[in-house]
Amino acid sequence: MSQGSFFEQLFESIAERGREFLSQTLSGTPRNTPSLQELSALLLAQRGEATVAALAQRLVTAYQELDEASREAYFTWLAETLNPDAEDVLAAAQRYREERSPDALIALGRVCEAPRQTLFRRMNMAADGTAALVDLRAALLDRLKEEPSLKAVDDDLLHLFGSWFNRGFLMLKQIDWRTPAFVLEKLIAYESVHEIQGWEDLRRRLAQDRRCFAFFHPVLADEPLIFVEVALVKGMAASVHPLLDADKPAMDPKSADTAIFYSINNCQKGLRGVSFGNFLIKQVAAELNKELPNLKTFATLSPIPGFRRWLLSDAVGAADGNDEVKALIEDTRQPVAAPPGETRKDLLMRLVAHYLTRAKRRDGWPLDPVARFHLGNGARMERINWQGDLSPNGLQQSAGLMVNYLYGLDDLERNHEAYVNRKQVVAARAVDQLAKSAASMFKENAA
Amino acid sequence: MSQGSFFEQLFESIAERGREFLSQTLSGTPRNTPSLQELSALLLAQRGEATVAALAQRLVTAYQELDEASREAYFTWLAETLNPDAEDVLAAAQRYREERSPDALIALGRVCEAPRQTLFRRMNMAADGTAALVDLRAALLDRLKEEPSLKAVDDDLLHLFGSWFNRGFLMLKQIDWRTPAFVLEKLIAYESVHEIQGWEDLRRRLAQDRRCFAFFHPVLADEPLIFVEVALVKGMAASVHPLLDADKPAMDPKSADTAIFYSINNCQKGLRGVSFGNFLIKQVAAELNKELPNLKTFATLSPIPGFRRWLLSDAVGAADGNDEVKALIEDTRQPVAAPPGETRKDLLMRLVAHYLTRAKRRDGWPLDPVARFHLGNGARMERINWQGDLSPNGLQQSAGLMVNYLYGLDDLERNHEAYVNRKQVVAARAVDQLAKSAASMFKENAA
Amino acid sequence: MSQGSFFEQLFESIAERGREFLSQTLSGTPRNTPSLQELSALLLAQRGEATVAALAQRLVTAYQELDEASREAYFTWLAETLNPDAEDVLAAAQRYREERSPDALIALGRVCEAPRQTLFRRMNMAADGTAALVDLRAALLDRLKEEPSLKAVDDDLLHLFGSWFNRGFLMLKQIDWRTPAFVLEKLIAYESVHEIQGWEDLRRRLAQDRRCFAFFHPVLADEPLIFVEVALVKGMAASVHPLLDADKPAMDPKSADTAIFYSINNCQKGLRGVSFGNFLIKQVAAELNKELPNLKTFATLSPIPGFRRWLLSDAVGAADGNDEVKALIEDTRQPVAAPPGETRKDLLMRLVAHYLTRAKRRDGWPLDPVARFHLGNGARMERINWQGDLSPNGLQQSAGLMVNYLYGLDDLERNHEAYVNRKQVVAARAVDQLAKSAASMFKENAA
Amino acid sequence: MSQGSFFEQLFESIAERGREFLSQTLSGTPRNTPSLQELSALLLAQRGEATVAALAQRLVTAYQELDEASREAYFTWLAETLNPDAEDVLAAAQRYREERSPDALIALGRVCEAPRQTLFRRMNMAADGTAALVDLRAALLDRLKEEPSLKAVDDDLLHLFGSWFNRGFLMLKQIDWRTPAFVLEKLIAYESVHEIQGWEDLRRRLAQDRRCFAFFHPVLADEPLIFVEVALVKGMAASVHPLLDADKPAMDPKSADTAIFYSINNCQKGLRGVSFGNFLIKQVAAELNKELPNLKTFATLSPIPGFRRWLLSDAVGAADGNDEVKALIEDTRQPVAAPPGETRKDLLMRLVAHYLTRAKRRDGWPLDPVARFHLGNGARMERINWQGDLSPNGLQQSAGLMVNYLYGLDDLERNHEAYVNRKQVVAARAVDQLAKSAASMFKENAA
Secondary structure, eight states: OHHHHHHHHHHHHTHHHHHHHHHHHHHHHHHHHHHHHHOOOHHHHHHHTTTTTHHHHHHHHHHOOOOHHHHHHHHHHHHSSSSSSSHHHHHHHHHHHHHOOOHHHHHHHHHHHHHHHHHHHHTTSSSSHHHHEEEEEEOOOHHTOOOGGHHHHHHHHHHHHHHHOOGGGOEEEEEESBBHHHHHHHHHOOOOOOOSSSSSHHHHHHHHEEEEEEEEEEGTTTTSSSEEEEEEEOOOOOOSSSHHHHTTOOOOOOOOOEEEEEEEOOGGGGGOOOOHHHHHHHHHHHHHHHHHHTOEEEEEOOOOTHHHHHHGGGGGGGGGOHHHHHHHHHHHHHSSOOOOGGGGGGHHHHHHHHHHHHOOOOOOSSOOOOHHHHHHHHEEEEEEESSSOHHHHHHHHHHTOOEEEETTTHHHHHHHHHHHHHHHOOBOHHHHHHHHEEEEESSSSSO | HHHHHHHHHHHHHHHHHHHHHHHHHTTTTTSOOHHHHHHHHHHOOOSTTTTTTHHHOOOOOOOOHHOHHHHHHHHHHHHHHHHHOOHHHHHHHHHHHOOOOOOHHHHHHHSSSSSSHHHHHHHSSTTHHHHHHHHHHHHHHHHHHTOOOGHHHHHHHHHHHHHHHGGOOOOOOOOOSBBBBBHHHHHHHHHSSSSOHHHHHHHHSSSTTEEEEEBBBBTTOOOOEEEEEEEEEOOOOOOHHHHOOOOSSSHHHOOOOEEEEEEEOOOGGGTTTOHHHHHHHHHHHHHHHHOTTTTEEEEBOOOOOOOHHHHHHHHGGGTTTHHHHHHHHHHHHHHOOOOGGGGHHHHHHHHHHHHHHHOOOOOOSSHHHHHHHHTTTTTTEEEEEEEEEEEEHHHHHHHHHHEEEOOOOTTHHHHHHHHHHOOOOOOOOHHHHHHHHHHHGGGGSSO | OOHHHHHHHHHHHHHHHHHHHHHHHTTTSSSSOOHHHHHHHHHHOEEEESTTTHHHHHHHHHHOOOOOHHHHHHHHHHHHHHHHOHHHHHHHHHHHHHHHHHHHHHHHHHHHSHHHHHHHHTTSSSTTHHHHHHHHHHHHHHTTTTTTGGGHHHHHHHHHHHHOOOGGOOOEEEETTTTTTHHHHHHHOOSSSSOOOHHHHHHHHTTTTEEEEEEEEEBBTTTSSEEEEEEESSSOOOOSHHOTTTTSSOOOOGGOOOEEEEEEEEOGGGTTTTTOHHHHHHHHHHHHHHHHHTTEEEOOOOOOHHHHHHHGGGGGGGGOOOHHHHHHHHHHHHHHHHHHHHOGHHHHHHHHHHHHHHHHHHSSSSSSSHHHHHHHTTTEOOOEESSSSHHHHHHHHHHTTTEEEEETTTTTHHHHHHHHHHHOOOBBBBHHHHHHHGGGSSSSOOO | OOOOHHHHHHHHTTTTHHHHHHHHHHHTTTTTTHHHHHHHHHHHOOSSSSHHHHHHHHHHHHHHHHHHHEEEEEEEEHHSSSOOOHHHHHHHHHHHHOOHHHHHHHHHHHHHHHHHHHHHHHTTTTTHHHHHHHHHHHHHHHTTTOOOEEEEEEEHEEEEEHHHHHHOOOOEOOOOOTSSSHHHHHHHHOOOOOOOHHHHHHHTSSSTTTEEEEEGGGGGTTTOOEEEEEEESSSOOOSSSSHHOSSSSOOOOGGGOOEEEEEEOOOOOGGGOOOOHHHHHHHHHHHHHHHTOOOOEEEEEEEEOTTHHHHHHHHGGGTTTOOOHHHHHHHHHSSSSOOGGGHHHHHHHHHHHHHHOOOOOTTSBBOOOHHHHHHHTTEEEEEETTTSSSHHHHHHHHOEEEEEEEOOOHHHHHHHHHHHHHOOOOOOOOHHHHHHHHHHGGSSSSS
């Protein structure tokens, strides 16, 4: 059965009701409300663009009014119905292998693309269509665990978003106290690394010795996609607390020598997997470099989100012959995280160095997600900071420890190459030595 | 051979030179200049986005400096090298037919997409990347006739552009005498229906009884994609000459009752096939309706570009038993087009009505491209105008005749349906009767 | 002594030091810091504009760094030194009476204008000069009570500001949640009628059923000069509490029939006496009328700021033969204001009606300043509201009562004429009757 | 008779008709049209601002519709009627001399200001009021020669404009090819030094090696007040012709070392006497310095507009004993100016040097107006250029000669001082020597 005939049949099957509905819809007075599935099929069935925009608008509005059950049913329908026809695909693949002609290749492309991609592209023509589709994917991601068959729908959306939110279409904008309140309140909502405590806290984060930048997309003009917060300081910050102290007077940015990227937040759940972060950090570093030539060092002050979990699972083996480790793990198991005492410092520093540089996933990449992100950008793991974040969250995730990743503009590419091609964790000598000193504990079991 | 291994091999084969070059490139001092092909392969081979933007910039710059021969070689390379692997495609197609699983479908999508799509997406990350790709496609279209194998490359670009220039991303802007000169001079350059004779002519076309609207894309902010020129008049204009008369004083737009769309121009050759026009006309009509409720009629004054060609080829048969037609055709054959005399009026009007409503392509759609465009939008062929355009071009294409297509807001959808589903040419009674009166001439040969 | 010679002598007297200083100042390295008085004399002595802007900048900066004592000395100097020469003035006046010639008139104007007006005009050429002068006048107003001789300086500034802040140069802007935080925080700072409790309160005041408008001046772009807050409601609001309730859900502005102007605030102390308010209310009413044709009534909900003071002073006489009034006054005398009980309602309503409509200043205008403002605008005193504002401030000033002034677009001019020409207090019948019913209490002493 | 009573009488005299008219006017349906004089008197008579804006609008509109005779009558009325009362003035002057009190000074100011200043300030409240007043003064200036009694009205307007168009309120904007056509066409209209030949010429003047800057006022947003054209070149330009050559390819501005200010034009006749030019040149030099640090020299290439006139009048005496001069003067007398031959070069250069440096007005300032302007700014007369401008206008005014005035940032103030305080013409040594060599010719008659 050809794809064309699929739609012809689909169209015929909804023809009587659909045609009547279509003219009602377009004249603004639908008598009976069609389902979202019917609307989608109608939208797909349109030839020419004359009626597409009006139908797309209708569909987007109807989607936004769905109750949860209907939305789930709609997702299932998208996953089950709007797939490429397997026989058509096989025939096109065989023809392509035989002919290797442009025509065969073009035909293959047509037949392999799930029709829902066309549906989504048409929905995008509605006013706020892009925002609606980003929301739709956010809802779909929530369902994905329970209904893994939605994965292909998700992949189609991700594919489209990768195209629409291409780096070339993003605009970097500085956010400061002159930014509309409408946008600022979104920072408060989206900041999840170091929560913003209200407008006064936000104001301090936008003072003269702070910077904030975000990527925006032209059609989501008021919605930051990702933003990064930067503190301009003297020397590489070792603890996040002075950076977040709302009462600390702002220093003259001209006397700073270091830019600390202390928080980076993705704002749109529906854009998960579309990567902006790498571009953002580099471009912000370049902007800051231009504005303030006095800045010599660009580094992060980052959490180590997987450390505690690793300590309680993978590190347990290391504890076997080591009472000190065993005691540490016992402490760590306590439900309420407390700042570790100074007596634990030496051991914890060695363990975290080991975790960051030696603990790997099965595929050979580092276990820690933040490490993966910054190493992939070409940064160097520069320094581990004892008592860098003593907030409940900081204790819970990272036992209060933090890391600086150094963005050395001259070394970024070399580091990136070493990491990407050889999976090498580029770290400062001191970090390496800390890790080495922990090696004996992990001799027997290659974590 | 898997796609992964294709790139691994490609990468290995350029490895020594490439790696060295890459570090040179990124440090800004390449000693030996790589070819565009090598740059492209390198860009494709990047993992992570760390080096992508810099390489993309390098590639775009290098492309812009190509001489013609190298550009042609590059096009050929794009067409021959960056294709899906036919064996991989077949394997994925077979797996999909068996499993029908999301994973199989996702894998199929990956394997069927030509790697050059990834290349283009990455090139787009360069500053002005979008503009460069639009230019690249314009050059490619020029080569297409001579080198039909470029068709698949072209299709990949069209696919991407369809996504990037989705209606949802376009901005409608009014163009008037407050618009930057920088943009205005592009109108002068791009207007090809009724050429603009200079700044004074342009100024008249932007006076208070004229309107001009264009679509823009956020990343091509100074480049109109398509624009339409509108005259606000009393009664449905029958000739283009009063509309273009630069000396005619401007009337009060509040006393107009009709908006005549008298010129619509695509500006970017590289975006051919990405359709904007339908959206443009409807949205402009809506804007005008809002601004000037006194406007009752929205219509075009359009050329009939295929008429003369048809007269000299397809209509010849009709001339057999008809001396008058024979004489007309002889006239028309003259190299220098002259305004047809009044004695020809009756015959010409009947012939053009026949041409517009009855002359069809093999696939059943009307022969005249402008008719296809407006009928597809749901417009009605309203009136044929004798001596509507006596310019050399107007005589050459259309024997001086023009047509009004009426955009009746209430009938657009019904007309569109009739045209799209039943290929019906919706025309006013008078036009139909003219056509009918010509029928006897074409009895024997169904044109 | 002619004015010219005054400056010549002034200039000579500071010549040696001044000339040296001037060249140092303008080359950026002054060795000895001149006083503000010397800088001012130098600035006044410049011929041509070549050095004016640089000196003006220097003067403005120096002014901003003054300590309090020096500022006071500077004010005194401005008042004592930079006056017109009385002999010159008299001579010019005599010449003008004799000649009545344009030249004599022009000469008169030159000689009568205090040289400090030229000084202020030149200071205005500095960056932020306007803001500095507005601040200067604010400080001057603070000194005025203690040093009445500054009155003429103040009058010169007021004269200049009246010219610079002419209605023709002001821009009306809507303030909403899209406004930069930088401006919004100023609303929080300047609102003094009904204090804003923080960002959440502000946000409610900018919700969809609220409006806020302000006048701005081009060179003080981030500084609202005056702003008005409006609530869109059903029916004429009688109490301010529902309007200020941050938890009340916002209603659809299309279903409102009344716009209540519930707060109007001047922002710049230094612009006291330059009137914007009348223009603001009318223009906002016109804007709202255009945006929301459903609005039928435009009215204020206003305090009665002088009522309690009047009750404790002027109304005492009325209490003589009236125990009820006497008791009321006793209550009112309590330092902590409490909401008056219902038993007092009848009496209070009558007294306030009397106060608003009959209590006059010696010059015949109403005693209540808010009444003067709105009656002068042509509004009508429409309704007195029992328990309209039970906040401490509302109780303290107005015994919890409020008034609606009705802006009836058709009656504004007639009311304005009646008020301005005949000092007539235009009030609704019910208000008048309340006042009449109080008349007997005030028989003997015409308040 | 006090001023108050003047207005009271005025008001009474127009009372019956006026009151009726006022209410008609404000309700939008005036039955009998009042004269502009009556409208003005009414506007002046308003108390409070409630009706001022509406009346001002009415007055401005009425003014714009005046025929010439009525306008002249209105001007005369303004000059004769709206003057200060001479008796009031004398009384106030006497009181001021006796009291020297702030109150006396304030009263004096009130009584000396012509009531038309209040009228103009109120007219300014109309939409486009400022533009209307600038136009009014332009018309008034045209009448001034014929009716010198308008001088005082003109002075009042100049006084107001000096305040409104204070440097602090002007915005410097760069004009380039991105500027709206609406503004660009005004450059074409206003350029009178070196006429712009159309859009192509304009475009060359805005190319990458040219700069154009203008001052704008916030309420005349589309109207440049004054603009300057700059050419970026190598070496100090000696002739204007290469600068105006539309076909000359644009050079890279980064390789220029000199900025030549080759044309400066006031745009608003109605603002004559409000000086912007000094500020403009200096601020533009500062902007260019910031943008292009490669620029080392800032100089003008200026006409010598009074030279030929001087040659034919004041220089005649010098010709007595000098046949060469006599011959030159005979040549110069020819109605059609021709480029002077090389044989005249030596003599002409000496004469023009004499004219520029030694020829003075009775008040001791240089005869040449352009010299006065630039010397007053602190520029140095740097070089005289033979055959600098061979256009008809250049020959007619300056015998084809031009001058460079050098703006040496470090010397501006010293030069300015020397010029302003000692009337010293600061010139380069070569210019001085040329002038000296001409001295003998002018021995007998001190020009």
